[in-house]
Amino acid sequence: MIESLTEFYERINSRGPMILNKGEEYIDIDASKCNIGKTSFSYRDFYKVALVLDIGKLYYADRWIMVDRPAILFSNPLIPYAWEAIEAGSERGMYCIFNESFLKSGDRNSSLAETPLLDISKERIYFIDDNTVNNIKELFAKMQAELTSDYTQKADVLRSYLHLLVHESVRGQLSDSYIPQKNAGQRTAELFLALLERQFPVEIPYKGLTLKTANDYAERLSVHVNHLNRVVKSSTGRTTSTLIINRIVQEGVQLLQHSNYSVGEIAFALGFEEPASFSNFIKKHTDLSPTAHRSPQIV
Template identity: 45%
Template sequence: MENKNTRSVSSFNNELKLKGFNVFQIESDGNATKVYSRKDFYKICLTTGKSKIHYADKSFEQEGTVLFFGNPHIPYSWETISTTYRGFTCLFSEEFLKISDRSESILQSPLFKIDGTPVLKINQQQKENLEAIFEKMLQEQASDYTFKDDLIRNYIHLIIHEALKIEPVKDELLQMNASARLTAVFLELLERQFPIETADNPLKLRSAKDYAEVLSVHVNHLNRSVKEITGKSTSTHIQERIVHEAKALLQHTNWNVNEIAYALGFEYSTYFNNFIKRHTNTTPKAFRS
């Protein structure tokens, strides 16, 4: 059980937060997954092996070398099937990359959009070229060069541009109806917003409209689908999850009520107090005590 202190964050997460990026090599010795809980980072993976990738409402089963692009706002999961697996992963924040209009347009490319295709099949020549770029990123990350961040940004841009020239793989839709697919994506996206790790990084998606915009659907369509599948409205799911997180923060951190209110996206602590009282019949302070 967590002690009554600020939630612990791994050294890897701290390094990510400080630098805004991290690149590492994936090996098949059980270290194929780097555990990190930061949810505001884009991800590029170059991997060789057999795997199944679930991205939003799509599923890709691939063998060989693939290049994958992950958007922090779009739910995805990765199943490693083969016993041997290797490659590279680069994580970076939007703030790290977005220093120009050019960067903003790249993040809006089909590689990162929910209706795009984030998985690319890579041939041997492309693999060698991309591996060389990742190797250079690793070298720069470990160097003391003053402008290494600029170099790493350029390498990320280079990978993205190389990917835009490659034809995407065909996707195989999960066997669900449209409402079930959309509901599954919404619920996974909702869960990805938590836990809240720091009081200075407030919850960004708080309403049904916020989620609909990220998922590129009309809010009424999202509401109808979620209600049809779960029997609850989109707003009810969001509110219940915020209440659950508020209870955890009140019980397991030393943040004051104002900090918790801000972290959960409430402009004023009085709004937060009223919200908690309405859903729990008690105030935040009374619940904590």
């Protein structure tokens, strides 16, 4: 499951944005509550930075952590998670939510490349002391005030505040108190299959295949590749690589049969550097060349 911005606002019973045009920037700040509540295990198609002042359990693919102190939570579209509140109805904290267009607009986004917003190897929950909590509250208040201002360049100001918010947060203590989940193997296998399907369909020339190997998927899911291979084989009876290859073959054949993109364009979109490599790949796994797969009406 992938939670959209619209679904997020429906879940918290709040009015969200109108339908956004492709590439349109969006950001929202709530300095009165963190709006995390009880969330199901899923991906999100937005980014979120939340100051969490309640007690709860944060779940990832194969581990969970008890959040029993003030903390900053970073959420991005690449890493699924769930939250279970210990005290129902309490949502003390603050949050900032924004889309990729907002994050990547401007000239300074590269400085976030090695922070928890973009670097999936980083931890995504940071416990912070009282002084840092006060500093972050002040930043959220300034961001909310700026959001409602009439200043024409307020998006740039908000991005600057976001940078400060991230860097202020990472000064906190890294968490290392993760506990393995029960049935984590099955959950990890399900997440892999969901992530695999999420890569398709490719949109030539805008969206190509980004995850191509078992290692790519393991890194995205924050698990070791050997663990991923083991749980996927146990759950499906097939190896991780076999499932990836089969899905790429399926997508390649569909594009050959039902689109007029060239073999080279399809090859590039599916992660092949040379059309010849793609042709050999298709021939190996289907016994037919790309040309043979072409529908009669497509030359």
